[in-house]
Structure formats: C-alpha cells, structure tokens
Amino acid sequence: MDLVHFGKGCLNIFTEDEYFEGTIDPDSGEDWNQTRPVDARPTLEDFKKTVGDYLAWEVSQLLKKQGENNFAGK
Numbered sequence: 001m002d003l004v005h006f007g008k009g010c011l012n013i014f015t016e017d018e019y020f021e022g023t024i025d026p027d028s029g030e031d032w033n034q035t036r037p038v039d040a041r042p043t044l045e046d047f048k049k050t051v052g053d054y055l056a057w058e059v060s061q062l063l064k065k066q067g068e069n070n071f072a073g074k
Contacts, residue, residue: 042050
C-alpha cells in the first residue's frame with residue numbers, strides 16, 4: 001500500500017521497469033486500467049527477421065511454381 005501512497009520511493013517488490021506511475025481521474029475513473037507504456041519501435045533485428053521471412057516465402061513460392069511447371073511438363 002505504501003507504493004500507492006508514496007510512489008516510486010517505496011519500490012521494494014517491483015523494479016523500476018515493472019513500475020509505472022500514472023494518475024486516475026477522480027471524476028470519471030477512466031484512467032484506472034492504464035498499463036505501462038510499451039516501446040513498439042522495431043529494432044534492426046526485427047527488420048532483418050521480417051526481410052528474411054519475406055525472402056524465404058518468395059523463394060518457396062518460386063520453387064513451388066517451378067515444381068508445378070515441371071510436373072505439368074512445361
């Protein structure tokens with residue numbers, strides 16, 4: 001309960017990464033379900049994986065098409 005009353009200075013269970021301090025609008029309570037902000041910016045590794053996945057899919061489509069052409073006698 002101290003964490004709620006006194007804030008960040010009473011962190012003894014949570015780390016700073018797990019703690020998010022926000023406010024609740026006392027009139028409407030709309031902010032009650034807030035969650036910690038998430039950094040959704042893609043990293044270079046995310047980009048490399050996406051490009052790699054796409055290229056692998058493209059190659060599989062080409063091989064599939066080539067296999068169908070060989071099977072059909074083209």
